[in-house]
Amino acid sequence: MADLYHESKTVRDEHLEEKGVSHAEQADIHHNLEAKIRNPLQGIPREQLMQDVELFAQKNGLQEHSAMLRKGALVAQDPTDIHNIDGPEKLSSRELEVLTEEVTHKWRMPMRLFLTIFTCSIGAAVQGWDQTGSNGANIFFPTYYGIGGTSTNDKLIVGLINAGPYIGSALLGCWLSDPLNNYFGRRGTIFFSAHFCIWPVIGSALCHTWQQQLACRILMGIGMGAKASTVPIYAAENAPASIRGALVMSWQMWTAFGIMLGTAVNLAVFKLAGPLNWRLMLGAPFIPAVPLMFLIYLCPESPRWYMKKGRYQEAWKSLMVLRRDPIQVARDLYYISAQLEIEQSLIGHTNYVSRFTQLFTIPRVRRANLAAFVVMIAQQMCGINIIAFYSTTIFEQAFKNDPNKQFKAMIGSFGFGLVNWLFAFPAFFTIDSFGRRSLLLFTFPQMFWTLLAAGLCTLIDEEGPMKEARTGLVCLFVFLFGAFYSPGEGPVPFTYSAEVYPLSHRETGMGFAVATCLFWAAVLGITFPFLLERLDTLGAFSLYAGFNVVAFVMIFFWVPETMQRTLEELDWVFGVPTRKFAKYQLTVALPWWFKRYVFFRRNATKEPLYHFEKVAMSARKDSVANQHMVHSD
Numbered sequence: 266m267a268d269l270y271h272e273s274k275t276v277r278d279e280h281l282e283e284k285g286v287s288h289a290e291q292a293d294i295h296h297n298l299e300a301k302i303r304n305p306l307q308g309i310p311r312e313q314l315m316q317d318v319e320l321f322a323q324k325n326g327l328q329e330h331s332a333m334l335r336k337g338a339l340v341a342q343d344p345t346d347i348h349n350i351d352g353p354e355k356l357s358s359r360e361l362e363v364l365t366e367e368v369t370h371k372w373r374m375p376m377r378l379f380l381t382i383f384t385c386s387i388g389a390a391v392q393g394w395d396q397t398g399s400n401g402a403n404i405f406f407p408t409y410y411g412i413g414g415t416s417t418n419d420k421l422i423v424g425l426i427n428a429g430p431y432i433g434s435a436l437l438g439c440w441l442s443d444p445l446n447n448y449f450g451r452r453g454t455i456f457f458s459a460h461f462c463i464w465p466v467i468g469s470a471l472c473h474t475w476q477q478q479l480a481c482r483i484l485m486g487i488g489m490g491a492k493a494s495t496v497p498i499y500a501a502e503n504a505p506a507s508i509r510g511a512l513v514m515s516w517q518m519w520t521a522f523g524i525m526l527g528t529a530v531n532l533a534v535f536k537l538a539g540p541l542n543w544r545l546m547l548g549a550p551f552i553p554a555v556p557l558m559f560l561i562y563l564c565p566e567s568p569r570w571y572m573k574k575g576r577y578q579e580a581w582k583s584l585m586v587l588r589r590d591p592i593q594v595a596r597d598l599y600y601i602s603a604q605l606e607i608e609q610s611l612i613g614h615t616n617y618v619s620r621f622t623q624l625f626t627i628p629r630v631r632r633a634n635l636a637a638f639v640v641m642i643a644q645q646m647c648g649i650n651i652i653a654f655y656s657t658t659i660f661e662q663a664f665k666n667d668p669n670k671q672f673k674a675m676i677g678s679f680g681f682g683l684v685n686w687l688f689a690f691p692a693f694f695t696i697d698s699f700g701r702r703s704l705l706l707f708t709f710p711q712m713f714w715t716l717l718a719a720g721l722c723t724l725i726d727e728e729g730p731m732k733e734a735r736t737g738l739v740c741l742f743v744f745l746f747g748a749f750y751s752p753g754e755g756p757v758p759f760t761y762s763a764e765v766y767p768l769s770h771r772e773t774g775m776g777f778a779v780a781t782c783l784f785w786a787a788v789l790g791i792t793f794p795f796l797l798e799r800l801d802t803l804g805a806f807s808l809y810a811g812f813n814v815v816a817f818v819m820i821f822f823w824v825p826e827t828m829q830r831t832l833e834e835l836d837w838v839f840g841v842p843t844r845k846f847a848k849y850q851l852t853v854a855l856p857w858w859f860k861r862y863v864f865f866r867r868n869a870t871k872e873p874l875y876h877f878e879k880v881a882m883s884a885r886k887d888s889v890a891n892q893h894m895v896h897s898d
Contacts, residue, residue, distance in 0.1 A: 305607055387560065390553045399427050400527070400531065404671055429486060431489075431787035442490070442775065450570050454492075465488075494776045495772075518690065521685045630774070633767075647754050649747075684747045692755070712813050715746040
């Protein structure tokens with residue numbers, strides 16, 4: 266059967282070459298010089314496509330679904346022409362209605378898909394709450410552990426304890442993601458990580474020395490790294506393209522919810538007698554990890570993971586609970602398999618070491634890796650985690666002459682957490698409308714000036730007539746900073762990184778991207794106490810305001826848009842050379858922006874970078890004609 270299948274592939278490829286669409290032209294996703302987005306099924310004559318589908322069904326034990334797979338293949342071949350499919354494969358009125366509603370009512374999804382996203386959201390809430398436990402405890406535990414002095418050694422130890430989870434993530438947790446996913450799947454990896462978000466967290470509430478605390482927090486980081494590398498991938502692979510951004514960005518929204526919940530709990534236990542208060546702050550984040558551990562096996566495994574393992578029957582069952590109708594299942598299953606075939610022919614057999622090496626050597630993968638690296642490191646450069654880790658400390662220093670400075674600092678931290686969560690909601694509607702890249706390019710300049718303004722407000726005299734205004738203005742600009750961060754650089758990095766890598770390198774790439782993010786979070790956690798002491802609040806905020814400008818430039822030149830592309834179409838987006846993409850932004854996109862928004866020339870036009878290549882096909886005439894359907898960048 267395998268020989269017959271490959272013989273059919275050869276016949277199909279020869280046919281395409283006769284018609285001027287070479288196999289090399291279709292498959293070269295590494296050097297996409299013409300910036301075309303290609304569908305691997307278009308250009309195949311109907312008779313040949315139907316034969317391919319039959320052989321595919323037999324090869325993968327899907328014979329009972331052959332009729333539906335034939336319909337699905339025709340829909341995947343040309344989604345714009347579904348009403349004209351005729352013959353035995355003609356779509357029913359129900360099937361046409363379902364496919365139409367993907368565009369007109371894109372939030373009509375099965376409950377099991379929403380359960381999957383809800384479970385992923387719990388995993389994100391764990392991540393956020395874990396970050397903020399130490400935020401409130403920072404003003405208590407150093408004294409208990411005897412490291413509350415102003416010496417360099419004490420500052421270093423406090424920074425290490427705060428950075429412990431990120432050290433564990435960057436050095437161990439993220440890199441375990443690939444082998445864990447390979448052997449146990451997405452669900453198994455999330456189940457594994459949940460354990461490390463329960464037991465070490467409980468242990469951290471019981472520690473009597475800073476060495477024990479550091480060890481517990483590093484162990485916690487193993488779970489955080491594996492979870493952060495897997496949950497966004499799991500959500501991205503299960504979600505349809507039309508709402509993938511909104512569903513995957515729930516990672517950030519519920520991370521923000523976890524941060525807010527953590528600050529609320531910190532405030533609630535603040536007045537308890539020490540050390541009970543800070544022990545509860547550090548230990549409480551284990552609570553949401555318990556339902557995560559049990560709910561994950563009520564969710565279906567990723568169908569793309571099943572297909573990667575050659576388990577197509579299980580992939581079909583998984584898609585059946587993630588989509589509304591079998592026509593969607595058949596379409597997605599066959600389309601994904603066609604793109605997987607191209608990836609495997611280009612990349613071949615790999616192991617963990619070769620996959621990691623190929624992140625920097627295979628052009629298509631390298632470009633995706635660069636873009637993921639940029640959005641991840643930008644999350645640390647923007648300065649958000651100096652607030653997430655140390656907001657209580659920052660507010661305490663900003664209000665240093667206020668007798669109630671600690672309580673006010675806790676209230677300020679809670680306010681920031683609340684703003685961070687509430688302003689994540691708009692991303693549900695903007696991330697798949699305005700796009701990932703556009704959100705980043707809009708929000709980074711806003712984060713620059715709000716962070717700088719917050720620092721400048723600390724220059725107001727605390728003893729003068731403006732002392733009350735000083736407190737309010739510092740909080741206002743920090744809250745505005747969070748409000749701009751939450752719908753932009755907040756949801757984009759994990760959403761973006763989860764979707765840009767090809768399936769063959771998705772776990773390894775996501776592990777690298779998250780390790781990048783969390784490694785620099787660890788660096789930030791260790792260094793910020795020194796920065797705050799040496800530069801004061803103004804100097805520290807000004808430094809990170811400058812980093813926002815640098816991050817903006819990196820994003821402008823190196824981060825392509827991925828909005829509403831299927832995960833398979835992104836192969837062609839990242840086939841465009843980096844130099845070509847950067848030149849386009851500088852010579853076409855930037856001048857157009859100035860004409861449109863600075864000089865108010867409403868009729869300014871912009872030549873698109875990407876073109877969808879559409880191959881119209883007539884089954885009766887058995888011919889292939891090429892035409893282009895242009896989409897904007």
